[in-house]
Amino acid sequence: MNFLGIIDIILVILLIYFIFIRGYVLARRKFTCLRCGRCCRLTVNLTEEEIKKIKKAGYKDFFTKKNELRKVNGYCVFLTLDKGITSCKLENSAKPAICKNFPLLHGLYGKKYDTRCNAFKN
Numbered sequence: 001m002n003f004l005g006i007i008d009i010i011l012v013i014l015l016i017y018f019i020f021i022r023g024y025v026l027a028r029r030k031f032t033c034l035r036c037g038r039c040c041r042l043t044v045n046l047t048e049e050e051i052k053k054i055k056k057a058g059y060k061d062f063f064t065k066k067n068e069l070r071k072v073n074g075y076c077v078f079l080t081l082d083k084g085i086t087s088c089k090l091e092n093s094a095k096p097a098i099c100k101n102f103p104l105l106h107g108l109y110g111k112k113y114d115t116r117c118n119a120f121k122n
Contacts, residue, residue, distance in 0.1 A: 022115060029113075029120075031104075031113065031119060034118050034119050035085045035087070036086065037075060037079055037081070038116065038117065038118045039099075039102045039103065039116075039117060040075045040079040041075055041076075042098075042102075042116070043068055043069075044069040044076070044096055044098055044099065045067060045068055046063055046069060046096055048067075050097070051063060051067065053093070053094045054090065057090065057091060057093075057094040059078075059090075062077050102114065103116070103119070103120075
């Protein structure tokens with residue numbers, strides 16, 4: 001086997017790790033939210049039921065024509081910042097499912113964490 005063949009094998013192994021395995025390895029760690037607000041930059045597609053719950057909580061003009069949560073300066077419209085700590089204006093009962101559960105995802109072989117969360121950037 002030549003040098004380039006070995007490099008190719010190493011690259012494939014790294015690719016498999018970062019795409020498929022890393023999220024499951026991280027899921028074994030205890031999650032602690034850093035309250036950084038990075039998750040509030042993601043696009044959140046709303047179901048009709050979620051829209052009704054948020055409207056019932058008293059909010060208007062919070063979603064786009066594509067049924068996505070509206071953003072202000074790149075962040076979710078419900079994000080608040082107080083002394084450098086972020087939080088959400090919505091009560092837990094009105095939050096969309098993706099917001100309640102983030103960064104927990106359900107992968108092919110069980111739970112895993114979304115590696116876009118800053119809590120996993122160490």
